[in-house]
Amino acid sequence: xxxxxxxxxxxxxxxxxxxxxxxxxxxxxxxxxxxxxxxxxxxxxxxxxxxxxxxxxxxxxxxxxxxxxxxxxxxxxxxxxxxxxxxxxxxxxxxxxxxxxxxxxxxxxxxxxxxxxxxxxxxxxxxxxxxxxxxxxxxxxxxxxxxxxxxxxxxxxxxxxxxxxxxx
Amino acid sequence: xxxxxxxxxxxxxxxxxxxxxxxxxxxxxxxxxxxxxxxxxxxxxxxxxxxxxxxxxxxxxxxxxxxxxxxxxxxxxxxxxxxxxxxxxxxxxxxxxxxxxxx
Numbered sequence: 575x576x577x578x579x580x581x582x583x584x585x586x587x588x589x590x591x592x593x594x595x596x597x598x599x600x601x602x603x604x605x606x607x608x609x610x611x612x613x614x615x616x617x618x619x620x621x622x623x624x625x626x627x628x629x630x631x632x633x634x635x636x637x638x639x640x641x642x643x644x645x646x647x648x649x650x651x652x653x654x655x656x657x658x659x660x661x662x663x664x665x666x667x668x669x670x671x672x673x674x675x676x677x678x679x680x681x682x683x684x685x686x687x688x689x690x691x692x693x694x695x696x697x698x699x700x701x702x703x704x705x706x707x708x709x710x711x712x713x714x715x716x717x718x719x720x721x722x723x724x725x726x727x728x729x730x731x732x733x734x735x736x737x738x739x740x741x742x
Numbered sequence: 743x744x745x746x747x748x749x750x751x752x753x754x755x756x757x758x759x760x761x762x763x764x765x766x767x768x769x770x771x772x773x774x775x776x777x778x779x780x781x782x783x784x785x786x787x788x789x790x791x792x793x794x795x796x797x798x799x800x801x802x803x804x805x806x807x808x809x810x811x812x813x814x815x816x817x818x819x820x821x822x823x824x825x826x827x828x829x830x831x832x833x834x835x836x837x838x839x840x841x842x843x844x845x
Contacts, residue, residue, distance in 0.1 A: 576745075576746065576747050577745045577746070577747050580747045580751065580752070580755075584751075584755045587755065587759060588755070588758055588759070588762075591758070591759050591762040591763070591766075591782060592762060594762070594766055594775070594778065594779065594782065595762055595765060595766045595769070595770075595779075600772050600774045600775050600778075603775050603778055604774075604778060607778050607781065607782060610759070610782065610785065611785060614785055614788070614789060617752070617755075617789065617792075618789075618792050621752070621792050621793060621795075621796040622796055623792045623795065623796070623804050623807075625804070625808075626788075626792060626804055626807050626808070629808065629811060630811075633811050633814075633815060634781075634785070634811065634814070637815060638781065638814065638815055638818045641818055641819070641822060642774065642777075642778060642818070642822070645774065645822045645825065645826065646774055648826070649774075649825075649826065649829050649835065651772075651774075651829065651834070651835045654770065654771045654772035654775065654835075654836065655771070655836065656771075660769065660771050660838075663768050663769045663771075664769060666768055667764075667765050667767075667768030667769040668765060668769075670764060670765075670768060671761040671762070671764045671765035671768070672761070674757075674760065674761045674764055675757055675758065675760075675761035678753075678754075678757035678760070678761070679754050679757050682750045682753040682754055682757065683750060683754070685750070686748055686750040689748065689749040689750050689753070689797060690748070690749055690797060691746040691747065691748050691749065692746065692747050692748070692749055692752070692793075692796060693746065704801070704804070707801045708801055708804060708805060708808070711801060711802075711805060712805060712808075716805065719809065723809065723812045726812065726813070726816050727812065727815065727816055729816075730815075730816035730817075730819045730820050731819060733819075733820050733823065734819040734820055734822070734823035735823075736823075737820070737823035737824055737826070737827050738823040738826045738827060740830075
């Protein structure tokens with residue numbers, strides 16, 4: 575079950591990410607990024623993070639990606655064109671990304687034994703659920719950071735309004 | 743016994759997503775697509791946080807992912823507003839043509 579979920583949705587996530595890289599038009603990239611985020615939500619659920627799976631769907635795929643699609647449709651800028659800058663970026667981009675991938679996967683594979691195996695759903699401890707555990711810590715120990723995030727969101731909204739306002 | 747998935751497999755999936763995000767960040771010429779590849783990298787890092795939280799049976803990793811989501815939402819709002827402002831003044835989204843600070 576876990577293996578099937580991992581193979582299906584992991585494959586879907588990689589395919590969506592590659593599609594983001596290969597598509598020329600930003601709206602196609604945005605829609606394939608939605609696929610990546612939805613399949614990551616399923617993977618979070620299979621790792622026992624139900625709260626994060628729900629908030630991934632609501633916050634990322636629901637709010638942020640709708641925002642992206644909205645801006646793409648508003649600006650209507652069309653496809654990106656190939657320029658001399660992109661040729662230099664090809665020379666740096668693919669080897670750089672491959673080097674990062676090789677380094678990370680070497681570290682993870684060499685520590686494979688110590689990392690262990692997953693079991694579906696997972697558990698924190700057998701008494702409390704995932705969501706009550708998160709909310710307990712969030713509303714006791716981390717109450718101040720949690721409240722500061724609301725100020726951060728407020729400042730971001732005000733900043734977005736000021737930046738996007740038409741000049742008089 | 744069901745076949746089990748090693749945690750390293752999840753971490754390598756996150757590494758694949760992260761490096762595809764890096765490649766898209768460097769190769770893409772469209773400002774919005776570059777911004778979306780940053781979101782892809784944030785998501786890849788979130789997956790490693792959840793995988794390690796699963797490994798240690800601790801909830802701290804999941805709480806950190808929550809804060810990353812909040813910051814990503816704020817960053818998307820401000821970043822897209824900046825993109826709209828750039829498009830108003832320059833009439834383009836190609837990063838090669840946004841070279842006001844190049845001497």
